[in-house]
Amino acid sequence: MQLTEKELELVEILEKNSRISTEDLAAMTGLAVKETQETLQKLEELKIIVRYTSIVDWSRIDGHEGVTAMIDVKVTPKRGVGFDEIAKRIYRFKEVKSVYLMSGAYDLSVIIEGRSMNEVARFVSEKLSTLDSVISTTTHFILKKYKHDGTIFDPEEEDKRIVVSP
Amino acid sequence: MKTTNSYLSRTVSDIKPSGIRRFFDLASGMEGVISLGVGEPDFVTPWTVREAAILSLEQGYTSYTANAGLLELRQEIASYLARIFGVQYQPDKEIIVTVGASQAIDIALRSIIDPGDEVIIVEPCFVSYSPLVSLVGGTPVHVQADKDQEFKVSPEKLASAVTSKTKAIMICSPNNPTGTMLNKEELEKIAALAEKHDLLIISDEIYAELVYDESYTSMAAIKGMRERTILISGFSKGFAMTGWRLGFVCAPEEITAAMLKVHQYAMMCAPTMAQHAGLEALLNGRDDVEEMKKSYRRRRNYMVSSFNELGLKCHNPGGAFYVFPSIESTGLSSEEFAEQLLVQEKVAVVPGNVFGESGEGFVRCSYATSLEQLQEAIKRIRRFIDNHNG
Numbered sequence: 001m002q003l004t005e006k007e008l009e010l011v012e013i014l015e016k017n018s019r020i021s022t023e024d025l026a027a028m029t030g031l032a033v034k035e036t037q038e039t040l041q042k043l044e045e046l047k048i049i050v051r052y053t054s055i056v057d058w059s060r061i062d063g064h065e066g067v068t069a070m071i072d073v074k075v076t077p078k079r080g081v082g083f084d085e086i087a088k089r090i091y092r093f094k095e096v097k098s099v100y101l102m103s104g105a106y107d108l109s110v111i112i113e114g115r116s117m118n119e120v121a122r123f124v125s126e127k128l129s130t131l132d133s134v135i136s137t138t139t140h141f142i143l144k145k146y147k148h149d150g151t152i153f154d155p156e157e158e159d160k161r162i163v164v165s166p
Numbered sequence: 167m168k169t170t171n172s173y174l175s176r177t178v179s180d181i182k183p184s185g186i187r188r189f190f191d192l193a194s195g196m197e198g199v200i201s202l203g204v205g206e207p208d209f210v211t212p213w214t215v216r217e218a219a220i221l222s223l224e225q226g227y228t229s230y231t232a233n234a235g236l237l238e239l240r241q242e243i244a245s246y247l248a249r250i251f252g253v254q255y256q257p258d259k260e261i262i263v264t265v266g267a268s269q270a271i272d273i274a275l276r277s278i279i280d281p282g283d284e285v286i287i288v289e290p291c292f293v294s295y296s297p298l299v300s301l302v303g304g305t306p307v308h309v310q311a312d313k314d315q316e317f318k319v320s321p322e323k324l325a326s327a328v329t330s331k332t333k334a335i336m337i338c339s340p341n342n343p344t345g346t347m348l349n350k351e352e353l354e355k356i357a358a359l360a361e362k363h364d365l366l367i368i369s370d371e372i373y374a375e376l377v378y379d380e381s382y383t384s385m386a387a388i389k390g391m392r393e394r395t396i397l398i399s400g401f402s403k404g405f406a407m408t409g410w411r412l413g414f415v416c417a418p419e420e421i422t423a424a425m426l427k428v429h430q431y432a433m434m435c436a437p438t439m440a441q442h443a444g445l446e447a448l449l450n451g452r453d454d455v456e457e458m459k460k461s462y463r464r465r466r467n468y469m470v471s472s473f474n475e476l477g478l479k480c481h482n483p484g485g486a487f488y489v490f491p492s493i494e495s496t497g498l499s500s501e502e503f504a505e506q507l508l509v510q511e512k513v514a515v516v517p518g519n520v521f522g523e524s525g526e527g528f529v530r531c532s533y534a535t536s537l538e539q540l541q542e543a544i545k546r547i548r549r550f551i552d553n554h555n556g
Contacts, residue, residue, distance in 0.1 A: 013464065017537075024541065027471040028464040157210065164190040164203035164514055166293045166342075 001046060006031055007039055011048065016150075018052040057153050059145070068097075068113050068142040069120045071128065072106040074135040083107060086133040095123050106138070117141065181297045185520030189504060193514040200543045202531040203514040205342065207406040207487070209534075211443070212454035215405065218446030219439045227438055233430040235263025235414070236441050242448040243414055250374060251384035251399075253392060255416045262422060262429055263414050263436045263444075267372045267400040270415035272298055273432070274368050274396045277424040279304040283333040285368075288319045289522025290490075292342050292370065299336075307332070310524035316481040317344040317490065317524075321355040328363050334396075335360060337385065338370040340377060343521045343530035344490040345466075345483025350383040357388045368396045372413070375404025375455055377485040378463040386416070393418050403486070404455055405447040410440040462487050465533040465540060472544045473531075476551055487534040490518065494527045496554055504529055510553070511546040 003011070009029050013020060020028075026036040043049045058064045075086050083101050090110055091099040098111040110128070114120040120139070129137050145153055171179070186203075193199050210216075234240060240257035248254055255261050264270040271294065279285065281303035287295045289308050296306040309327045311317040324335065337356065339348040348356075360367050369385035386395040400413025413436075415425060429435075466482075466489065473480035473491040480491035493503045500517035507513050518525030533540060 009464075012460070020537075024468060024537075027468045030467055159208065161201075161204050161206060161208070162190065163193045163199060163201045164186055164516060165205045166184065166186050 001048065003048070007043065010036070010039060011043065014049065014052075018054075055149055055151050057145070059153075065115050066113060067115075067117055067120055068111065068145075069124075070140045070142065071110040071112060071124060072102075072138040072140075073108040073110055073128065074106045074137075075108060075131075075133045076135060077107075078133065086131065089131060090128065093123070093127060095120075177301060177303070181300060184293045186293060186516060189508070189514065189516060192505070193508060196508070196512060199508070199512045199514050200535070200539050200546070201514040202533070202535060202540075202543055203516045204532050204534060206408040207403065207458065207534050208536060209406040209458050211405065211407050211410070212447070212451050214450050214454070215407065215443050215447045219410075219443040222439055222442035227442055229438065231263075231435045231438050231441055233435050234258075234261065234426055235436055236438075236445065239263055239441050239445045239448075240414075242445055243416075246448050247397075247416065250382070251371070251397070252387040253384055253397070253416075255397075256419075259419045260422050261414055261416050262426055263412070263441060264400070264429065265413070265433055265436050266402060266411040267370065267398050267413035268294060269411075269429075269433065270398040270400070270413045271295070271368065271370065273425045273428045274398065274415060274417070274421075275299060275302050275304065276428045277421060278333060278366060278396075282331060284329060284331040286324065286327050286332060286335045288324070288335070288337050290317065290341075290343055290518060290525035290528075291336070291338055291521055293520060295336055304333070305331070308522060310522070311344070311346070313492075313524060313528075316483075317341065317346045318348060318352055319356075321359055324356065325359055328359070328365070332363065332365055334366040334368050336368045336370065338372075339385075340373040340483070340485025342373065342486055343488050343516070343518065343525065344481075345486045345488045346481075346490075347377055347380065347382070347484030349380055350388070353383055353385055353388050357385065357391045357394075360394055361390060366394050366396060367391065369398065371397060371399045373403050373486040374399055376459060376462060376487060378459070378466060379482075379484050382485075396421060401444050401447055404458075405444075405451050406454075406458065407440075407443065407447065410437070410443055412436055412440040412444045462533065465535075465537060468537065468540060469531065469533045469544075476544070476548055478547075478551075487532055489531050489533060490525075490528050491531065492528050496551065498554075500526055500529055506554075507547065507550050511550045513543050513546050513550075 006029050022036050026033045077083050078085055087099050095112050097113050100109045102109050112120055124139055240261045243261055244255050244257045275298050279302045284305045284307050285299045286307045286309055288311055299306040307327050309323050311319045367385055374382055386392050386397045396417040398415050401407040469489045470480050470482045477495055478491040480489050500519045504515050504517040515529040515531050518528030
């Protein structure tokens with residue numbers, strides 16, 4: 001699917017900030033408001049824009065419990081369907097947040113979120129590693145998120161410029 | 167003893183302090199101000215550039231460089247000029263690395279102006295041009311850009327300012343404060359005038375990287391103009407490196423040799439760590455520049471459309487990061503508008519008249535500020551205008 005320059009521009013702006021109003025999007029890209037609306041609808045229908053979300057820093061919320069693990073999974077691909085079938089079996093679990101097919105030492109990279117290490121461990125030992133095609137798993141727990149999807153989690157650096165300059 | 171003031175040079179005493187100063191003093195004492203008054207990028211210098219400078223310090227590059235700057239840097243500047251400006255300069259004879267474009271303007275003027283020489287300055291323009299001409303004993307001759315033509319200067323007006331004493335014309339495109347960019351045809355008309363009267367052109371092209379619609383043309387790339395142009399640019403705006411104080415000046419060999427004399431006695435060389443940073447910017451900063459440009463362009467569109475919607479007529483500037491809306495519909499002068507807006511709504515803009523008489527009736531708004539801040543600023547300006555119209 002080839003996008004026009006303006007469509008691409010809309011996608012790029014929304015990827016950074018999905019809360020921008022249609023009016024402001026129109027002003028920024030030079031499209032009419034109606035046209036902007038229609039283009040957005042089209043991009044949504046085409047599943048180019050899949051979902052509008054927020055990046056949340058859960059570690060700032062007191063009492064929030066949760067762990068994220070990245071699991072390297074080695075699998076046996078199946079004739080005819082390759083990795084797709086086993087990937088599907090894995091990504092349908094609601095605990096699984098992302099699944100990627102990788103080049104290199106293992107096949108699937110699976111990201112799992114759970115309330116505790118125990119919960120994740122149980123999922124890996126009971127659900128993931130018992131799947132027929134799965135040969136082995138290596139689980140890495142995330143200790144701290146510094147930057148996620150291009151966003152740095154530490155407080156933003158303040159503006160150090162003088163207030164008026166030539 | 168005489169009064170202390172009486173020791174001061176008459177030339178310096180005669181120079182008026184910059185009109186921006188007053189607004190700076192006024193705004194810096196206030197809390198919660200949204201500033202559209204800043205003449206520099208809101209981006210911090212790209213990390214790859216900062217990291218290269220740190221490395222250069224770790225490796226101990228802390229001594230002087232050649233007067234004209236690191237040869238390696240000048241070579242990269244030469245290929246950058248060929249790429250972006252479309253003009254060839256010899257790194258060893260025609261390029262000097264300076265302490266910002268500001269110093270480049272200074273050594274250019276000091277190298278060509280004798281007392282009594284006239285320099286034609288197209289205004290509104292950057293605040294330093296006229297004082298720098300006066301400091302070298304020259305006479306600044308102001309020509310007003312045409313506010314009905316998006317602040318482009320008419321060649322006829324320029325021609326009528328030329329006298330037998332005229333030595334050079336100073337232009338800046340894309341322009342601070344108007345954002346206006348001159349295209350090839352418009353530059354050619356000024357070039358023809360320079361050729362006809364045998365004048366030099368000091369071309370301040372510090373915003374050359376930041377153009378949004380048409381492709382960029384350098385004055386030095388106009389046929390026959392390389393020999394009459396002192397081309398000034400630098401790293402401050404395009405690469406978001408204002409605090410590093412790093413610019414460059416390019417000119418035919420004889421003029422460069424003269425400028426190098428001034429530079430070596432007055433400055434020695436540009437800061438070494440900044441030069442290492444500049445080298446990295448040219449080698450690996452391209453993607454960052456493109457990202458920043460995209461962001462500026464969107465914000466420019468937003469600002470132009472918002473001001474016009476507010477009834478403050480605003481042309482669509484081709485470059486830099488300023489919009490220059492007319493505030494004439496409010497019946498206020500530029501200074502009144504800026505001051506009342508600051509006091510009532512805590513939005514800082516710069517009155518257009520500080521950049522020259524022809525800027526009266528306009529204010530300069532920099533959009534080098536986050537979109538969220540711009541949105542809030544527009545909201546406040548709308549409220550200000552509604553209250554004013556009462």
